[in-house]
Amino acid sequence: MKILIIGQGLAGTLLGYRLERAGCHVDYVDAPEQTAASDVAAGIINPITGRRFVKSWRIDELLPAARDLYQELERTYGVKIWYDLPLVRSLFNRGDRNDWEVRSADPGYAEYLDDHPDPGRIPEQTVPVFAYAGVRHTARVDLATLVAAHRSASSGAGRFRAQAFDYATLPALLGKQPADGALNAGARPGEGAGAAPASAAPYDRIICCEGWRARFNPYFAYLPHGGMKGDVLLVRTTAPPLERMFKHRIFLVPQSDGTYWVGATSDNRFADDAPSPANYQFLSDRLEELLTVPYTIIGHRAAVRPTVRDRRLLLGSHPSWPELLIFNGLGTKGASLAPLASRWLADYLLAGAPLPAEVDIQRFAP
Numbered sequence: 001m002k003i004l005i006i007g008q009g010l011a012g013t014l015l016g017y018r019l020e021r022a023g024c025h026v027d028y029v030d031a032p033e034q035t036a037a038s039d040v041a042a043g044i045i046n047p048i049t050g051r052r053f054v055k056s057w058r059i060d061e062l063l064p065a066a067r068d069l070y071q072e073l074e075r076t077y078g079v080k081i082w083y084d085l086p087l088v089r090s091l092f093n094r095g096d097r098n099d100w101e102v103r104s105a106d107p108g109y110a111e112y113l114d115d116h117p118d119p120g121r122i123p124e125q126t127v128p129v130f131a132y133a134g135v136r137h138t139a140r141v142d143l144a145t146l147v148a149a150h151r152s153a154s155s156g157a158g159r160f161r162a163q164a165f166d167y168a169t170l171p172a173l174l175g176k177q178p179a180d181g182a183l184n185a186g187a188r189p190g191e192g193a194g195a196a197p198a199s200a201a202p203y204d205r206i207i208c209c210e211g212w213r214a215r216f217n218p219y220f221a222y223l224p225h226g227g228m229k230g231d232v233l234l235v236r237t238t239a240p241p242l243e244r245m246f247k248h249r250i251f252l253v254p255q256s257d258g259t260y261w262v263g264a265t266s267d268n269r270f271a272d273d274a275p276s277p278a279n280y281q282f283l284s285d286r287l288e289e290l291l292t293v294p295y296t297i298i299g300h301r302a303a304v305r306p307t308v309r310d311r312r313l314l315l316g317s318h319p320s321w322p323e324l325l326i327f328n329g330l331g332t333k334g335a336s337l338a339p340l341a342s343r344w345l346a347d348y349l350l351a352g353a354p355l356p357a358e359v360d361i362q363r364f365a366p
């Protein structure tokens with residue numbers, strides 16, 4: 001099967017990898033001058049999130065799928081992607097501790113919660129806190145290294161094009177007649193237009209993996225795309241490495257080169273995806289409150305998370321053109337969601353396996 005993937009961030013990479021492994025020919029088109037969320041994310045895998053310490057959706061299934069696929073990719077590309085890193089978080093007051101204890105007593109949570117974590121050097125390098133709590137089965141995935149390794153392999157094989165995809169060319173690439181020009185209102189591209197014989201088509205399938213920019217794809221603009229911009233800082237300290245992730249009001253995440261990823265902000269309303277001075281100020285204020293050792297801010301970046309209004313993935317085929325698919329909606333948790341979600345979509349595409357109803361785009365009418 002010949003497949004074109006539009007957008008090669010985390011979604012395009014993992015799905016493309018699975019399809020190639022299954023014997024498909026996969027070409028990629030990506031506009032690398034655009035900022036990708038996968039290039040800016042910390043890649044934290046954290047099964048317990050939020051102020052109420054809630055277990056993430058389907059995390060018991062997602063975690064083993066994630067570890068297996070990322071570690072397979074490490075072997076395939078000979079790069080380090082998966083870092084088992086403990087997560088220590090601050091409890092700010094008695095209320096937090098009560099909430100934590102309630103969760104700890106729940107058998108479904110016990111495996112993930114550590115009431116007495118080893119905070120390592122955190123107390124020596126950061127302000128005192130009411131108490132520490134730990135989350136087990138956490139990790140950091142180096143998404144930027146993964147995407148770069150897969151891109152380099154695809155480029156080397158002549159299957160990667162560095163350019164913005166022109167949606168006007170899409171019908172011809174699937175051997176279809178041009179659509180009627182009113183696609184972004186959810187019009188059905190196949191309506192009233194006879195399809196050319198399938199053998200004339202350069203591609204058997206096109207899969208759209210554009211992250212938050214899917215809102216500009218006229219074929220899938222009818223879906224309830226959100227978008228949450230996040231700014232982050234990159235920081236160097238002179239102190240010995242922390243060797244664990246720390247969640248206070250912001251995350252402090254050790255990187256393999258000894259620096260820290262610090263973030264992130266969350267803006268549902270944004271004019272662009274460029275780093276913002278106000279968010280820089282916000283993050284540097286939080287950092288100043290937190291660290292008690294000398295540090296230098298060495299970078300400031302921003303990108304947009306591909307969120308969805310009902311907070312679930314967007315997987316499946318276009319309602320009128322089954323050859324046109326989407327893999328999107330990885331939101332704030334792409335590192336943990338994408339490995340299993342890419343398996344669901346690959347099995348749907350290659351074996352006709354049904355998608356879980358809660359992630360299938362059929363839940364939205366065009």
Ligand SMILES: Cc1cc2nc3c(=O)[nH]c(=O)nc-3n(C[C@H](O)[C@H](O)[C@H](O)COP(=O)(O)OP(=O)(O)OC[C@H]3O[C@@H](n4cnc5c(N)ncnc54)[C@H](O)[C@@H]3O)c2cc1C
Pocket residue numbers: 006007008009010011012029030031032034035036037038039040041042043044045143163164165166209210211212213214229230231232263264302303304305306327328329330331332333334335336
């Ligand atoms: C600040 C921040 C922190 C985050 N931290 C975490 C975290 O700790 N843990 C976690 O799990 N997740 C985190 N995320 C979320 C995670 O980054 C995303 O869920 C995931 O990377 C989304 O991957 P994607 O492939 O869907 O999108 P992207 O990575 O954005 O990739 C989309 C690609 O499509 C390309 N593209 C778009 N339109 C076109 C077009 N028309 N033509 C050609 N190419 C196109 C873009 O150039 C881009 O390369 C974070 C995100 C941000 C912004």
